[in-house]
Structure formats: structure tokens, C-alpha cells
Amino acid sequence: MSETLPFCKIKLQYLLEMVTDHDLDDNALRVALYLALAHADHETGESHPSFETIGAAIGKHAKSVKRALNKVEAAGYMTIERGTNKGKSSRYRPTETALKRATIRRREGDKIVPLSRAKGGHSCPQSRTGLSSKGGQDRPPNRKQELRKEHGRGGATDLPDEGQSGVPHDRHQLIFVPRGICFVRDWDDRLARVGMPPLERLLPSVRHGQHLGFWLPARTPAPLGSAKWEAQKVALEKMVRSAHDRRENAAPDPVSGSAFVPISMGTTRAKNG
Structure with a gap:
């Protein structure tokens, strides 16, 4: 379990170590992020762009890039194999200590939220209920309710x-x-x-x-x-x-028993039958 994982699997944890380091300034962090995200080897994390290439990408002078790399190295996140002035660029590689810390952080995170490489997402059992797949409720029809609906x-x-x-x-x-x-x-x-x-x-x-x-x-x-x-x-x-x-003959009203003669529309008095 002490073996370090490939850099591609712990890249985020490696960067998180640096992001949460309050002693690392913004320029040093930007240089380290650029190397890890744009040039790092898939297995080892090693990279070797020139100071000028890094500076052009992040908008800094080559001398500012050199000072930032020295700070990353001093903080223990990277080892630098400095090149010569004859076209040989410096080589940057994450330290073994930083890679081990990133590996531990990754494995602790995997214990909390295990991930499945085949399907992706959380690896957890699907919960099911004993309900029938058929919708609705199985109950006898309500005849009174059906009659009310038909009447409506x-x-x-x-x-x-x-x-x-x-x-x-x-x-x-x-x-x-x-x-x-x-x-x-x-x-x-x-x-x-x-x-x-x-x-x-x-x-x-x-x-x-x-x-x-x-x-x-x-x-x-x-x-x-x-x-x-x-x-x-x-x-x-x-x-x-x-x-x-x-009722023109003023027949008795079947309800009240009295004669009913309707009034013509537009009048206000009843006609006497």
C-alpha cells in the first residue's frame, strides 16, 4: 500500500497539496499548475519546457519563472535538474515525498467515496422496494362515484x-x-x-x-x-x-299546488290566468 500511484491518478491530489500551502505564493503556484496540467509525463509527472515557454504561457518573464520554480523546489514539491545554456532545458519532477502524500490523500478519498472504473459514479447497491411495477392501485370500482361522473x-x-x-x-x-x-x-x-x-x-x-x-x-x-x-x-x-x-291554461303547479303563469320577457307584472 506504500507504493506511489502513477502521476495521472494523483495529479489533483498533488495540486491540492500546493493549493492549500499558505507559504507558496501565487506565481509559484501558477508555474507548478502549468507544468502539471500542460507538460507533465503521464506516469512520472516529469516535464522539461524552457523558462521562456512557461513565461509566454502564463504571461511572466523568464526570470520570474525561474524564481517561482526555486520557491516550488524549496517547498519540497519538485526537484529541478538544471540544464545548460547550450539548448538543454531544465527538467522538473515531483518529489517522492509529495507523490506519497498525494497517494495517501487519494486512497483516503477512495475509502470515503469508492469509484467504479467500469461504470463511473458511486459504487453503491441499488435500493429497491417491493412495489409492483404496474401503476395505480388495485381496488374494486366505486359504482356511486362512476354514476356521479356519468351524471356530470x-x-x-x-x-x-x-x-x-x-x-x-x-x-x-x-x-x-x-x-x-x-x-x-x-x-x-x-x-x-x-x-x-x-x-x-x-x-x-x-x-x-x-x-x-x-x-x-x-x-x-x-x-x-x-x-x-x-x-x-x-x-x-x-x-x-x-x-x-x-301552462297557458294555468294548470296547478305540481310542487306548490298553485297555478303558475310566467311573465312575458321584458315586463314587470304577472299576467292573470
Whole structure:
């Protein structure tokens, strides 16, 4: 385990040793980084560019490069075999001590986060659950819920016996609005603004479940002047005309037992049947 690893495997740890050394100045660190990243041998880390080559790459004078290399050597990270002035460049090689420290740092890191060379990434077992690969839940159908969905898709039913038939299902969906709630007041306010009587005098009250109320084109009227409001108004007029046609003889109301005669659109008084 004491054998040093090839330089290519501990290059980052070797550089980290120098980066975290507070006694190494920036120029010395830049020179060492350039040699390790641009010229170092794959196995040994040895390099041999000239001072001029290093200086041109990092923007420093050759003399500044020489002083920086001396500092790296003095700090114990590199040995320098100085060349001559006859075209032989100096040779720079990481020290054995620095390589051993980098190897130890690498192996300690591998124990914390083991890496797989074949696949890459963290080497850890895949966690799985015992859930089925099939989505959703395996449960019996809820018949009541299905009926509610079908009722919602089909829209409100036509009410010929209540005097509100005549609105085709494919054009207008009727909504039941109970009496005495704010939605009825909203409709009454809108009808008053357009010169029409309230719902109580336009349409008969019908029973839906445990409540009395009205089947209307919508829960609340659309904004005045909009195309949607005009469509609601047309639907309401058809419902009133249908109620008038069916009760023109003032037949007793099946809910209240009293005679009901709808008021013509645009008037404010009921006709006496």
C-alpha cells in the first residue's frame, strides 16, 4: 500500500497539496499548475519546457519563472535538474515525498467515496422496494362515484314536466340553483338591470333532492354585454316561453299546488290566468 500511484491518478491530489500551502505564493503556484496540467509525463509527472515557454504561457518573464520554480523546489514539491545554456532545458519532477502524500490523500478519498472504473459514479447497491411495477392501485370500482361522473358528463336532465323543457342538451347545460342563496340574488339583480322580473315570477320552483330552486343556464350570470351573457339570456327566454306554452291554461303547479303563469320577457307584472 506504500507504493506511489502513477502521476495521472494523483495529479489533483498533488495540486491540492500546493493549493492549500499558505507559504507558496501565487506565481509559484501558477508555474507548478502549468507544468502539471500542460507538460507533465503521464506516469512520472516529469516535464522539461524552457523558462521562456512557461513565461509566454502564463504571461511572466523568464526570470520570474525561474524564481517561482526555486520557491516550488524549496517547498519540497519538485526537484529541478538544471540544464545548460547550450539548448538543454531544465527538467522538473515531483518529489517522492509529495507523490506519497498525494497517494495517501487519494486512497483516503477512495475509502470515503469508492469509484467504479467500469461504470463511473458511486459504487453503491441499488435500493429497491417491493412495489409492483404496474401503476395505480388495485381496488374494486366505486359504482356511486362512476354514476356521479356519468351524471356530470351528461349534464342536467331535461324537465318537461316542470315547464322548463325546450333547451337542447347539446347547446345549454342546466344548473340547479336552490332558492334563497346568493346565486339566486345575483340572477335577480341581473334580470332587474335588463328590465326583467325576478326568477320567482319567471320560472316555477322545482324540487331537486331536498331543495326547491330553479334550473338555470349557469350558476351565476355572465358579465353584462358579453357573448356568454347573450347566450344565457336566449336560453332563459326559451325556458320561459316553454313554461308559458305548457301552462297557458294555468294548470296547478305540481310542487306548490298553485297555478303558475310566467311573465312575458321584458315586463314587470304577472299576467292573470
